Amino acid sequence: MHSIYEIVSPGIDSRFGIAHAEVWQQLGACGTWWTGNERIEVMKEARAAHSCELCAQRKQDLTPTAASGSHSAVSDLPEEAVDLIHRVVTDPGRLTRNWAEEIMNSIGEEHYVELVTVICTQNVIEEFTVALGVPLPNFPDAGEGTPRRTRPDGVGDVGAWVSQSIDKPLANVSRCVSLVPDSAQHWRRIVDEHYSHGREFGDLVWERPLSRPQVELIASVVSSLNECFY
Amino acid sequence: MLRASGEALESEVDIHTIAHGAYVEFGEELVSFATHVLERNPGLAESRNILQELVGDAGLVEAAATVAAFQGLNRIADATGIQLDDGLNSESADFRSLLGLEKFSGADSTKKTETTARSESVMGIFR
Numbered sequence: 056m057h058s059i060y061e062i063v064s065p066g067i068d069s070r071f072g073i074a075h076a077e078v079w080q081q082l083g084a085c086g087t088w089w090t091g092n093e094r095i096e097v098m099k100e101a102r103a104a105h106s107c108e109l110c111a112q113r114k115q116d117l118t119p120t121a122a123s124g125s126h127s128a129v130s131d132l133p134e135e136a137v138d139l140i141h142r143v144v145t146d147p148g149r150l151t152r153n154w155a156e157e158i159m160n161s162i163g164e165e166h167y168v169e170l171v172t173v174i175c176t177q178n179v180i181e182e183f184t185v186a187l188g189v190p191l192p193n194f195p196d197a198g199e200g201t202p203r204r205t206r207p208d209g210v211g212d213v214g215a216w217v218s219q220s221i222d223k224p225l226a227n228v229s230r231c232v233s234l235v236p237d238s239a240q241h242w243r244r245i246v247d248e249h250y251s252h253g254r255e256f257g258d259l260v261w262e263r264p265l266s267r268p269q270v271e272l273i274a275s276v277v278s279s280l281n282e283c284f285y
Numbered sequence: 286m287l288r289a290s291g292e293a294l295e296s297e298v299d300i301h302t303i304a305h306g307a308y309v310e311f312g313e314e315l316v317s318f319a320t321h322v323l324e325r326n327p328g329l330a331e332s333r334n335i336l337q338e339l340v341g342d343a344g345l346v347e348a349a350a351t352v353a354a355f356q357g358l359n360r361i362a363d364a365t366g367i368q369l370d371d372g373l374n375s376e377s378a379d380f381r382s383l384l385g386l387e388k389f390s391g392a393d394s395t396k397k398t399e400t401t402a403r404s405e406s407v408m409g410i411f412r
Contacts, residue, residue: 070346071346071350105325139364143360143363143364144360147359147360147363147364148359148363148389148390148391149390150363150364150366150390150391151390151393152366152393152394155364155366168365171360171361171364171365172361174360175357175358175360175361175364176357178353178356178357178360179353179354179356179357180353181353182322182352182353182356182357183349183350183352183353185322185325185329186318186322186329186333186348186349186352186353187333187345187346187349188329188330188333214368214394215365215366215367215368215394216364216365216366216394217365217366219365219367226370226373227367227368227369227370228358228361228362228367231361231362231365231367232361232365242357242361245354245357246354246357246358248350249350249351249353249354250350250351250354250355250358257406259289259290260290263347264340264341264343264344264346264347265315265340265344265347265348265351266290266309266310267286267290268287268290268296268298268307268309268310269309269310269311269312269315269348270347270351271286271287271290272287272303272306272307272309272312272315272316273315273316273318273319273348273351273352273355274286274287274351274354274355275287275300275303275307276303276304276315276316276319276320277319277323277351277352277355277356277359278355278359279303279304280319280320280323281323281355281356281359281360281363282389282390282391283358283359283362283363283389283391284363284369284386284387284389284390284391284392284394284395285359285362285363285367285369285391
């Protein structure tokens with residue numbers, strides 16, 4: 056597996072290149088609830104959401120439902136899936152439980168969670184390239200196969216909008232997509248590479264290129280701009 | 286985590302001035318870089334260059350990795366409607382209202398604690 060950055064920026068390779076390349080390829084693989092082809096369509100829709108006129112208008116409005124119309128869709132995905140993708144990408148701070156339940160009633164809870172996991176993992180890798188000024192990676196090849204559509208044991212209502220692991224070994228955010236374990240595994244790997252670094256997360260003093268306060272300042276600013284309460 | 290990690294280093298960190306760098310070393314430049322990434326505006330290149338001069342190549346990559354991680358973490362938290370962990374709920378009680386965090390849509394998922402209780406460890410915050 057080659058890094059997705061080796062041509063444009065060899066310096067990034069050692070830490071992120073291989074992990075990104077492996078996870079990126081997995082995003083295009085057949086999932087538990089969506090096929091490989093469908094997941095590629097999801098990724099294309101997520102990237103296109105940044106230039107959606109309806110999303111741009113809604114971002115300016117006091118409420119996200121003030122502007123009517125259709126998203127500038129680039130796929131044949133169900134309308135509810137397109138709305139989910141565009142709103143999570145462009146206006147995540149104003150999502151509501153009622154809206155999420157309407158989407159889940161249409162496409163299914165497990166489909167909802169897998170889709171969210173795919174686009175959020177994609178988002179981390181793409182935002183990294185935007186931040187460093189390197190080109191966005193080409194979409195991966197679609198994997199073959201048929202989704203198993205199996206729901207894991209040990210998940211249920213823990214007060215969030217979606218079912219999650221009843222056991223809580225770590226932070227709530229670490230189990231938020233546990234309803235779809237295969238996709239959650241890739242998500243956790245990316246977060247670990249970028250931020251938590253395994254057991255190091257428990258240390259308040261980090262020996263990294265940036266100090267922990269510097270890292271947490273960035274985290275606070277991004278979360279504030281995204282209006283993320285968590 | 287910003288307040289707790291600042292205290293661990295016995296450094297001055299002011300969470301009320303996050304938008305201006307919170308007195309963290311190179312805080313203003315880190316905030317500027319993160320803001321420009323989120324806005325995807327033409328000022329990003331200059332902001333990136335300034336930060337790179339201050340923190341070096343590895344520091345810049347770390348900053349980019351952190352911005353990217355929280356872009357995804359914020360979205361996955363908001364889309365799944367998770368609640369604050371009990372420790373995080375107690376830890377942040379004294380500054381949530383002050384910083385206007387209660388007005389965020391995601392606040393509806395959590396029954397808020399009014400009394401601040403500081404944790405002694407990172408894992409305690411996320412209990």
